[in-house]
Amino acid sequence: MTLGEFDLIARYFSRDADARHPAVRLGVGDDCALLSVSPGHVLATSTDLLVEGRHFFPDVNPRHLGHKALAVNLSDLAASGARPLAFLLGLSLPRVDPPWLSDFSDGLFALADEHRCALIGGDTTACTGPLTVSITVMGEVPAHLALRRSGARVGDQIYVSGQLGDARLALEHRLGHITLPNAALTVAQQRLELPTPRVALGQALHGLASACIDLSDGLVGDLTHIVNASHTGAELSEQALLASCGLSQWLPRAFPRDELLRFIASGGDDYELLFTAHPSHADAIAALSLHLKLPLRRVGHITEERGIRILDTQGHPHPRVFSSFDHFSPRP
Ligand code: ADP
Numbered sequence: 001m002t003l004g005e006f007d008l009i010a011r012y013f014s015r016d017a018d019a020r021h022p023a024v025r026l027g028v029g030d031d032c033a034l035l036s037v038s039p040g041h042v043l044a045t046s047t048d049l050l051v052e053g054r055h056f057f058p059d060v061n062p063r064h065l066g067h068k069a070l071a072v073n074l075s076d077l078a079a080s081g082a083r084p085l086a087f088l089l090g091l092s093l094p095r096v097d098p099p100w101l102s103d104f105s106d107g108l109f110a111l112a113d114e115h116r117c118a119l120i121g122g123d124t125t126a127c128t129g130p131l132t133v134s135i136t137v138m139g140e141v142p143a144h145l146a147l148r149r150s151g152a153r154v155g156d157q158i159y160v161s162g163q164l165g166d167a168r169l170a171l172e173h174r175l176g177h178i179t180l181p182n183a184a185l186t187v188a189q190q191r192l193e194l195p196t197p198r199v200a201l202g203q204a205l206h207g208l209a210s211a212c213i214d215l216s217d218g219l220v221g222d223l224t225h226i227v228n229a230s231h232t233g234a235e236l237s238e239q240a241l242l243a244s245c246g247l248s249q250w251l252p253r254a255f256p257r258d259e260l261l262r263f264i265a266s267g268g269d270d271y272e273l274l275f276t277a278h279p280s281h282a283d284a285i286a287a288l289s290l291h292l293k294l295p296l297r298r299v300g301h302i303t304e305e306r307g308i309r310i311l312d313t314q315g316h317p318h319p320r321v322f323s324s325f326d327h328f329s330p331r332p
Pocket residue numbers: 009013014027028029030031032089090091119120121122123124
């Protein structure tokens with residue numbers, strides 16, 4: 001390896017543009033970066049770890065990996081209703097591969113620039129284990145307006161943004177469990193590798209959403225976090241959930257609906273927002289959906305009865321229990 005640690009950081013991960021970001025008092029190169037937050041705001045911060053072989057395939061396009069590593073973190077900011085400011089990048093590299101690093105940093109900075117989120121520091125090390133990327137993101141949110149998991153109330157409606165299940169379909173194809181036609185595969189793969197963090201939606205939900213979470217581990221599991229934190233339960237409509245998968249039309253006619261429901265309910269990697277809102281906000285949410293050109297689909301409501309039930313059109317609960325993705329359990 002001819003490229004040293006500090007050359008590598010200077011070449012791929014430090015840019016004048018980031019040092020000039022209005023919130024950045026001091027960027028890459030010192031012991032600490034210095035960041036300012038607007039008056040009346042609090043700092044929102046979150047971290048996510050991506051491990052080769054666990055969160056991404058070793059042959060993933062490095063540009064896509066750079067995008068996704070930041071996207072999953074921005075998605076956490078979105079779920080809190082925060083505006084992105086800056087991030088820290090931890091890299092544990094089994095090899096130094098300049099073209100790979102160049103593509104990775106291109107993908108990373110393209111998304112960072114789109115959200116005006118500055119790279120202000122990090123840590124870089126060589127390793128013998130799998131390639132690991134860890135990003136810590138920082139944003140700001142008006143004090144008292146941050147969206148939380150604990151605010152859902154009985155009678156609130158449950159919404160999801162965008163489409164669900166696409167990323168899981170791409171994964172199932174890659175694992176050889178299903179075969180998608182090329183046109184659908186392209187869309188599904190895009191959704192798996194290049195998720196769009198719903199940052200504008202999160203900020204627009206101030207005052208509308210009573211609770212919010214981003215869908216990373218699967219809808220039922222993530223909704224469980226909301227109902228548990230809010231001491232409530234939920235009923236979901238099987239029909240609305242199935243309708244939320246835009247790619248279902250590409251599956252063979254005989255494809256079992258229960259399998260599709262499983263991809264939607266516990267698929268994971270959607271990076272859409274799930275939020276709850278009082279029924280009086282229904283019109284405002286419909287208007288927001290038009291404004292953002294993003295589907296905001298009502299899929300159920302919050303109940304006093306604890307637990308989560310998926311009901312068919314006759315109101316019968318689905319017999320199957322849908323668990324979410326857990327790194328310490330087998331894949332659902
Ligand atoms: P220290 O030893 O004080 O922790 P380092 O020598 O590890 O600092 O890093 C030097 C500078 O480079 C620091 O400002 C650090 O934040 C930054 N840095 C290290 N790795 C990265 C990275 N992957 N991306 C951006 N900045 C980085």
